[in-house]
Amino acid sequence: MQQKMSLEKLRVNLIIILILISSVPLVLFAIVVYRKEADLVRKKVLSHLKSIVAQNSLMVDEFRLERMRDLSLLAATIEAHGGECDRIHLKLMHKDRTIYKHIFFADKEGRIRCKTGKGHLFERGLVNQAWFKAAAKGKPFMGELTSREGKDRYDLLLSVPVRMANGTTIGVAGAIVDFDNIASIMKNTGIGQTGEIYILNKDGVFLTSTQVEEGRSGERMEPELFAGYFKEVGPNEYIDYRGKKVVRVFKKLSDSNWYLVGEQDATEVFKDVANLRNLFAGFVVLLIALITLIGYLISRKIVHLLKSAYEQKKELEIQVIQKDKLASMGLLTAGIAHELNTPLASALLYTQMLKEDARSTWPVALEKLSSIEGEIKRGSKIVKNLLDFSRQSQTDTVTTDVNEVLGKLLDISEQLCSDRGIEIKRTFEKKLPLVKGNANILHQVFMNIVANAVDAMEKGGTLSVLTRHIASLHKTVIEIQDTGTGIPEELLGDVFDPFFTTKPSGEGTGLGLAISYSMVRKMGGNIRATSTCATENSYPYQPTGTTFTIELPALDDDTQSTVKERMVKTQ
Ligand SMILES: Nc1ncnc2c1ncn2[C@@H]1O[C@H](COP(=O)(O)OP(=O)(O)OP(=O)(O)O)[C@@H](O)[C@H]1O
Ligand SMILES: [Mg+2]
The missing domain is CATH 3.30.565.10 (Histidine kinase-like ATPase, C-terminal domain)
Structure with missing residues (x-):
């Protein structure tokens, strides 16, 4: 029973050892391969995101350049009209380029000489504003401006100097464009369902709409979030305002303090990696199950061999015991048989002699004497058997x-x-x-x-x-x-x-x-x-x-x- 128990234990141990020996390297191998694959997928996704951000930033740059060219043309027509506003050109420009909220020309003193678009343009004190000052000094300007339509909205403001042929600056030509017009030219195709492209200024304000929750245009990113925004959680990853991990790539737009950001939820990005992980886990579990089965079969074979070896050993032990028993019995019986043999032989001889004598003189005793003779013969047979048993030669x-x-x-x-x-x-x-x-x-x-x-x-x-x-x-x-x-x-x-x-x-x-x-x-x-x-x-x-x-x-x-x-x- 005990031996059966220990063999059972041995079998279990054998299976465990086999599983450990083969599974540990297998699991390690699977982890290494999975990590490599996951890294590759991550790199691929990131480079894809990067290329989309780069394409979009090119498009935004191009858009801004075009607006500058529009304004330069306007400035040139004002100059051609001797410093007077060409209203037809202005109206045509406004009509043709539906993106403009306002196009205007202000003289050196900050008075609006002509404008398109509805509503008032600016409060007083134009001359003190940075964009005006810059353009008045002869430097084109591009920046953001709080929208007058909603205090949380921002517009793109562009201004260029208007110079006469002799080089003197006579005023500033400017234009205001809704940032959402820029958002509409940006494309987030190819970055999945959770993919987003937006522009953020250096203070963490969303200049363009985001897709999530009706857009966050004009909103300021939570200060604690923005504080860590450029400090990466992992390579190109951060936890967004929903508490979700997001993979993002950003690029600073040229000549500005704006960042074009492309991002996608990590769960979506790494969906393939998660699938790959599940596949690997399934594969490893399957292999371990197979190893367990093989381990079970091998251990069964080993235990069977051990069992039969044990039984053989037991049989040998029984034989040795039997041999010992026989050897000691042999010695004892040889002595007894030897001692009994002679008196029995004499007793048989005398009984037979007595039987001969009794045949004629005492016939009634004949039957009893025959019984005695039979018993003595049986005794002799036992003695003969005992002698056979102890005989060596x-x-x-x-x-x-x-x-x-x-x-x-x-x-x-x-x-x-x-x-x-x-x-x-x-x-x-x-x-x-x-x-x-x-x-x-x-x-x-x-x-x-x-x-x-x-x-x-x-x-x-x-x-x-x-x-x-x-x-x-x-x-x-x-x-x-x-x-x-x-x-x-x-x-x-x-x-x-x-x-x-x-x-x-x-x-x-x-x-x-x-x-x-x-x-x-x-x-x-x-x-x-x-x-x-x-x-x-x-x-x-x-x-x-x-x-x-x-x-x-x-x-x-x-x-x-x-x-x-x-x-x-x-x-
Ligand atoms: N073929 C058999 N079938 C059933 N029992 C057997 C058989 N052979 C041996 N035995 C059992 O083994 C016992 C021992 O056998 P063994 O031949 O040593 O002695 P025995 O036959 O009793 O006496 P003896 O052989 O000296 O006349 C028998 O008494 C019997 O119980
Ligand atoms: Mg017998």
Whole structure:
């Protein structure tokens, strides 16, 4: 039981070790490959985002340049009109370019000389404003301006100086464009459903609308968020106002303090990476399951091998114990038998003499004397058996044809068997090699076993005798099988013990198998018994019976032929 438990534990341990040995590198390998792949996907996504941001910033630059060109043209027409506003040109420009909210011309003193678009343009004090000052000094200006339509909206303000041919600046031409016109030329195609493109100023104000939640144009980014905006969480990643991780790429637009930002939710960006991770995890789980199965099969095989080795060892131990028992019994019985032999022989002789005398003088005592004679003979038989049991010399290496010995024995037993309704089946291997062993002793061994088999089949049955040669093991195997009552499992280990008998007293000595065992072992062979016996749980007609398997060392081919040659010569 304990051995079974420890083998079970060994099996579990083997499986665990196998799983660990193979899974750890597998998992590591999967992690490394996954990381590499994930990195590649990340890089690909980022470079895609970068190229979209670069394209958009080019488009925005181009847009701003065009507006500057428009204003320069306006400035040129004012100059051509000798410093007066060309209203037709102004109106045409406003009509043609629907993007302009206002186009205007202010003189050096900051008075609006002409304008397009509805509503007031500026409060007073134009001359103090940065864009006006810059253009008045001869420098084109581009910047953002709080929209008058809503205080959270911003417009793009452009201004250029208006100069006369002699180079003197006579005023400023300016234009106001809604930032959403810039937003409309930016394209976020190719950056998924959560992709966004917008312009942010240096204070974290959204100059263009975002797609999310009806746009955030004019809104200022939460200060704590903006504080970390340019400090990256990971490479190009930050946590946005929704608490979501966002991958973004930004580019500072030329000649401005504006940033063009392209971003996409990390979950969408890394959807493929997540799929890849799931695929890898599935693959690894599958492989581990496969390894577990292989581990289970291998460990089962190993445990099976160990089990059979253990059983062989146990059998060997039993044989050693049996040998020891027999050896000590041998010494004891040899002494007893020797001491008993002489008085029994004398008692038999005197009884027989007494019987002769009594035949004529005391006939009534004749029957009792015959009984005494019978008992003494039985006693002598026991002593003879005991002597056989302890005898060492009879097993001198001689060669025997097992088929022949068995054949003769079965021929003699034929009559007795048929009287008891026992059928004999012989299955002899034809070219059975000779075995090392004395024919008389083998005859006695086989006879003991056959006699037991006949005793076990009181109601008739089948006695099967089989011989075969196992060349690989140099063994001849004899199987003597009966369909008798069988031996209960708990007694199977005792049948080779001297004096173990289940027969009524006076019928069996319990020495037959003990002697046979001792003889066979001395010949270098082995003898085993297996048996099926009716139990409480067995079916009513379940077959029962016992098989004795005797293994004897067979002669190898060379010795075989020399023996045969010798036999031919002596004939
Ligand atoms: N073929 C068998 N079928 C059932 N039981 C058997 C068989 N062979 C042996 N036994 C059991 O083993 C016991 C021991 O057998 P063993 O031949 O040593 O002694 P025995 O037959 O009782 O006496 P003896 O052989 O000296 O007459 C038997 O008493 C019997 O119980
Ligand atoms: Mg017997």
